[in-house]
Each structure stands twice: as structure tokens, then as C-alpha cells.
């Protein structure tokens with residue numbers, strides 16, 4: 001049994017639907033690698049696209065079918081369906097890691113659980129499923145989320161560059177953990193576009209002078225909060241500011257990072273901060289505040 005088949009059966013035994021993917025094959029003469037598909041060196045997704053017609057939709061935990069697949073294609077890379085047993089935070093490259101580190105610093109976020117070094121120079125962090133589909137976390141460049149309906153390559157698949165996917169922290173070394181709340185916040189769907197009359201009339205309102213002073217005032221109020229009142233004041237001030245986010249006057253991610261930073265600085269725990277912010281954000285986004293659109297631009301009063 002090849003290591004690839006053994007691994008595929010191992011994932012299936014854990015309940016993770018598995019399917020075969022094209023692999024990097026040596027070109028005649030062996031000088032370089034090309035996709036195993038008929039397009040070979042001109043394939044646009046080399047060693048990353050499925051061998052079966054319906055791709056991840058055909059992924060299975062049935063050991064017999066997996067055995068037949070790898071009997072037919074012994075060198076096939078191992079594709080897994082995400083969103084069933086695990087979701088995966090896909091960090092494409094060192095730039096993505098830097099973006100994530102900034103968030104980790106701001107939110108005192110510690111990522112735990114299984115970790116893969118991809119053959120292409122990135123990382124896959126595995127978590128318990130969120131129920132969310134594929135989406136990029138807001139504000140994190142070069143980082144992606146693979147959830148329901150998504151897929152990833154798993155060790156010991158090989159990348160077209162010659163690298164191999166390998167475990168840095170294996171599935172037996174660390175249990176799957178829930179995605180930390182500060183990161184989960186960035187994965188939540190954007191607020192619905194309907195209650196945003198101001199945005200269509202004035203597309204540059206995100207730089208509106210009203211939003212920034214409100215953010216600064218509320219952050220200052222949070223900074224002055226005394227022990228015993230901090231969580232309550234975080235909730236109150238963040239709720240107020242997220243209403244302006246919903247109105248298109250402030251940037252969602254900037255607000256989240258700013259509140260997280262101040263809340264942590266005054267001594268609230270990462271978990272408490274993330275929980276309270278998530279709740280304030282949900283409530284605030286459901287109650288957008290807007291300012292008058294250009295026709296009424298002379299008025300400084302804030303709308304309902």
C-alpha cells in the first residue's frame with residue numbers, strides 16, 4: 001500500500017470525505033514536473049484539480065471506493081472535503097502569515113490544533129467546522145477560509161514546485177480546536193446591504209468626518225472604564241460604533257481591531273473581549289446609523 005492510499009484511508013476513517021487529485025509528474029527526461037493531466041506543462045491548476053469528474057462532490061469515506069481510486073491512480077494527491085470534520089484556515093504564503101501575526105498581536109490570539117506546511121510554502125490550520133462556506137477573512141490578505149463545500153490537499157500530497165504537504169502538528173498530537181472568536185469575527189458575513197441608504201448616495205462616506213471622532217470618543221470612554229464595569233462599557237461603546245459601521249461611516253475590521261486592542265490593554269481577557277465584541281457587533285450592525293446624504297449635507301445632525 002502506498003503512503004498516499006494509506007493516508008487517504010486514514011482520513012476517511014476519521015470521517016473526512018476524501019477524493020483523488022492530479023499529481024506532479026516528471027516530464028520525459030525527468031528535468032521538471034508537470035501536471036499529470038493531459039494538459040501537462042500548460043495546466044493552469046497543476047496537481048490541484050480532481051481526477052474524478054465532480055471533484056469534491058464525489059469525496060467519500062468508503063474505503064472500497066478509495067481503494068479502487070488509488071489502485072487506478074496510485075500517485076494521486078489526496079483531496080479532502082472541508083466543512084464536515086474540519087474547516088481549514090489557508091495561509092497562502094509568508095505575507096498571509098504576517099497579516100495573521102498582526103491580528104494575533106492585536107487580539108492576543110493563539111491558534112491551536114493541527115497544522116500542515118503546504119508543499120507550496122504556505123500553511124493550513126485545521127479547526128472544528130464553523131458551518132460557514134469558503135470566504136476570505138475580512139482584512140487578512142493572502143489568507144482564506146475553507147469551510148462547507150470547500151476542499152484542501154492533505155499530507156502527503158505533493159506540490160507542483162516539488163514540495164510535499166507535511167504535518168507540523170499532527171491530528172494525533174493536538175485535538176481540533178474551535179476557531180478563536182477574534183478570527184471568527186472576521187469570517188462573519190458582511191452586514192446586509194439593504195439598510196444602507198447613505199452609501200449609495202455618498203460612496204465615500206467611509207471617510208466621513210463624523211465616524212472617526214465617534215470611534216475615538218468611544219475608545220477613550222472604554223479606556224477610562226474601571227474594573228467591574230469594563231465588559232459592560234466595552235459592550236455599550238462597541239455597540240454604538242458598530243451602528244456607524246452598519247451605516248457605512250466606519251470600517252468594520254478597523255473598528256474590531258481597535259476595540260480588541262483597547263479592551264485587552266485595560267485587562268479584559270481575549271475570550272471575554274471576543275465574546276462581547278461579537279455580541280455588540282451583531283446588535284450594532286442590525287441597527288445602522290447614518291448621516292444625512294449630500295442633499296442635506298449642511299445638517300450635522302445624525303439620522304435615526
Ligand SMILES: [Zn+2]
Pocket residue numbers: 022035036037038039040043044045046047049
Ligand atoms: Zn492539470
